[in-house]
Amino acid sequence: MDRRTRVRFAPSPTGPLHMGGVRTALYNYLYAKQHGGDFIIRIEDTDSHRFVPGAEKYIIEALNWCGIIPDEGVDASGNVVETVSEKHPHAPYRQSQRRSIYRKYAEELVGKGYAYYAFDTADELAAKRAEMEAAGQTFIYNHITRKSLRNSLSMPESEWRPLLETHTDWTIRFMMPENRVVKMDDLIRGHIEVNTDTLDDKVLWKKADELPTYHLANIVDDHLMEITEVIRGEEWLPSLPLHYLLYEAFGWQDTQPRFAHLSLLLKPDGKGKLSKRDGDRLGFPVFPLKWTNAEGEVSRGYREDGYFPEAFVNMLAMLGWNPGDDRELFTMDELTEAFSLERVIKSGARFNPDKAKWYNKEYLRMKSDDELTDLFIPVLEQHGMQVVGCAKCALTAGAEVTVQGADFTNHIFTRDYVRRIVSLIKERATFVADFWDIASYLFTAPVSYVEKDAAKFWKEENYSLALKTADFIHDFKGEFTKESLEGPLEEYIRGNEWPMGKVMNCLRLALVGASSGLGIADIVTLIGKEEFARRMENIKSALGC
RNA sequence: GGUGGGUUCGUAUAACGGUUAGUACUCAAGAUUUUCAUUCUUGCAAUAGGGGUUCGAUUCCCCUACCCACUACCA
Numbered sequence: 001m002d003r004r005t006r007v008r009f010a011p012s013p014t015g016p017l018h019m020g021g022v023r024t025a026l027y028n029y030l031y032a033k034q035h036g037g038d039f040i041i042r043i044e045d046t047d048s049h050r051f052v053p054g055a056e057k058y059i060i061e062a063l064n065w066c067g068i069i070p071d072e073g074v075d076a077s078g079n080v081v082e083t084v085s086e087k088h089p090h091a092p093y094r095q096s097q098r099r100s101i102y103r104k105y106a107e108e109l110v111g112k113g114y115a116y117y118a119f120d121t122a123d124e125l126a127a128k129r130a131e132m133e134a135a136g137q138t139f140i141y142n143h144i145t146r147k148s149l150r151n152s153l154s155m156p157e158s159e160w161r162p163l164l165e166t167h168t169d170w171t172i173r174f175m176m177p178e179n180r181v182v183k184m185d186d187l188i189r190g191h192i193e194v195n196t197d198t199l200d201d202k203v204l205w206k207k208a209d210e211l212p213t214y215h216l217a218n219i220v221d222d223h224l225m226e227i228t229e230v231i232r233g234e235e236w237l238p239s240l241p242l243h244y245l246l247y248e249a250f251g252w253q254d255t256q257p258r259f260a261h262l263s264l265l266l267k268p269d270g271k272g273k274l275s276k277r278d279g280d281r282l283g284f285p286v287f288p289l290k291w292t293n294a295e296g297e298v299s300r301g302y303r304e305d306g307y308f309p310e311a312f313v314n315m316l317a318m319l320g321w322n323p324g325d326d327r328e329l330f331t332m333d334e335l336t337e338a339f340s341l342e343r344v345i346k347s348g349a350r351f352n353p354d355k356a357k358w359y360n361k362e363y364l365r366m367k368s369d370d371e372l373t374d375l376f377i378p379v380l381e382q383h384g385m386q387v388v389g390c391a392k393c394a395l396t397a398g399a400e401v402t403v404q405g406a407d408f409t410n411h412i413f414t415r416d417y418v419r420r421i422v423s424l425i426k427e428r429a430t431f432v433a434d435f436w437d438i439a440s441y442l443f444t445a446p447v448s449y450v451e452k453d454a455a456k457f458w459k460e461e462n463y464s465l466a467l468k469t470a471d472f473i474h475d476f477k478g479e480f481t482k483e484s485l486e487g488p489l490e491e492y493i494r495g496n497e498w499p500m501g502k503v504m505n506c507l508r509l510a511l512v513g514a515s516s517g518l519g520i521a522d523i524v525t526l527i528g529k530e531e532f533a534r535r536m537e538n539i540k541s542a543l544g545c
Numbered sequence: 546g547g548u549g550g551g552u553u554c555g556u557a558u559a560a561c562g563g564u565u566a567g568u569a570c571u572c573a574a575g576a577u578u579u580u581c582a583u584u585c586u587u588g589c590a591a592u593a594g595g596g597g598u599u600c601g602a603u604u605c606c607c608c609u610a611c612c613c614a615c616u617a618c619c620a
Binding site: 010011012014044045046047049050118120121122125126129133136137138140169170171173189192194195198199200202203205206207208209213214215218233234235236237238239240241261263264266268269271272273318319320322324325326328345346347348349350351352354355357358359425427428429438453457489490493499500501502503504505507508509512514515516517518519520521 | 546547548549550551552555556557558559567568569570571578579580581582583584612613614615616617618619620
């Protein structure tokens with residue numbers, strides 16, 4: 001009764017982990033941490049036909065990026081553990097490497113009369129299914145049909161026993177009891193009852209691959225690994241009765257885990273569950289990390305799109321769960337503290353890309369200027385800018401001593417210059433990459449002027465005043481900082497009774513190339529008088545005066 | 546078709562059986578600002594439908610509608 005809490009995330013390496021899968025892993029992780037228990041990773045690769053190279057690595061890397069670190073099943077260098085150790089007592093954690101242990105459990109069920117050998121080929125069954133469907137009926141392999149099919153129940157032992165050796169693709173099927181009501185409890189959905197007559201005799205083990213199917217492997221491993229709660233997707237709810245019956249057949253009811261089935265993530269619009277196509281269609285990632293498939297098709301990832309993992313995780317956590325009050329921003333530790341399966345929503349949650357962006361924006365403004373500067377520097381370098389005065393940057397010899405803040409002709413800037421800009425623009429951005437779009441004019445002079453804005457402001461009655469204002473700024477004798485310039489500048493324009501908006505926007509046009517951006521005092525003190533003068537000359541020759 | 550699950554503003558969600566049905570995102574308007582953005586204020590907008598039970602139902606029960614999942618020797 002006082003068992004240590006142990007939960008597991010058991011993905012199938014058939015492709016990149018979908019954000020819904022990340023959420024399932026997250027809820028498992030939060031549950032484990034909250035109860036001071038273990039979070040285990042197990043790779044369910046019993047279907048060799050659907051194996052995708054690289055998928056396993058992707059899944060672990062994705063979880064790692066999200067801060068969802070397994071206690072067991074994956075080692076410190078991110079590899080799935082294959083050999084038993086104190087920390088990983090249930091190795092291997094890949095079902096394909098556990099194949100030897102499943103057959104005996106399947107045979108045990110046959111011996112106890114809970115399962116039987118079946119010799120029908122997949123083709124035969126498919127034909128039968130098609131035949132009955134054509135007649136408007138549904139084929140189910142169950143207590144009614146199994147008598148007329150080829151198996152150890154319908155054939156005499158003398159006939160089927162030799163087939164075990166000669167036949168290469170027989171299976172072991174679970175013998176679903178007749179007309180029994182299975183009573184189940186789900187931590188999220190409550191009590192559920194299902195009559196076994198609606199269920200079929202599921203394949204538990206297949207000779208052709210010498211491997212179990214999901215159902216058997218899952219139950220055996222959950223039992224062996226002492227799993228206490230199974231938190232998984234809603235698509236498993238229909239097989240819950242089978243799983244209950246399997247625990248019963250093995251006599252493992254005492255340690256049977258409790259189950260919680262999570263609802264699915266739905267498309268932002270229309271009907272159905274969220275798919276990769278929705279992301280392509282509506283312009284958002286559905287995968288945590290970028291993924292390139294065998295055909296070379298690339299799927300974008302939240303990481304590459306510039307999302308912070310904390311924001312992504314926070315957003316996912318709130319999709320189908322809430323703390324019961326109005327709080328929306330949570331660190332992983334706070335989520336661990338507040339999480340509860342009781343407050344997980346039963347209905348499907350429609351994913352909202354706008355909300356995901358909002359989360360990132362919130363996290364971006366919580367970051368320190370230094371941290372954001374570090375992230376912005378690579379973006380600047382991609383745009384051909386060079387930043388000096390930081391360990392990470394490639395330093396041109398002597399550059400640090402010669403550059404005073406900004407060198408526009410050589411595109412060299414000090415880290416401090418970048419940091420000052422970051423602190424001014426961080427509230428305007430959703431992603432770090434936005435910084436460039438917002439502030440490129442602080443690194444390189446505008447090469448064109450937005451036509452609409454130019455037409456609106458660059459008129460003689462305005463720019464004649466702006467030119468005089470530019471002279472005033474140029475001749476300003478005080479300390480050339482925003483703080484000391486701003487007041488006198490405003491005073492100067494107001495004192496002359498000039499239209500503030502028009503004058504400022506003419507200057508802004510020259511400095512930014514558009515009528516948007518930071519305050520004029522901010523811009524000129526940042527770029528310096530020299531660059532300011534150059535940009536005034538540029539606009540005069542470009543637009544005339 | 547069968548079985549199971551689900552249904553509160555456009556979206557995510559809150560509401561011991563008693564609230565003017567709250568909050569956030571989006572959107573719109575206004576204020577502030579030298580522009581843009583930010584910020585602030587305000588607004589738009591929901592209990593799927595029908596029956597019960599009850600003094601009283603978003604909440605409990607039933608029916609209908611709609612949505613989703615499952616219905617493989619895939620997970």
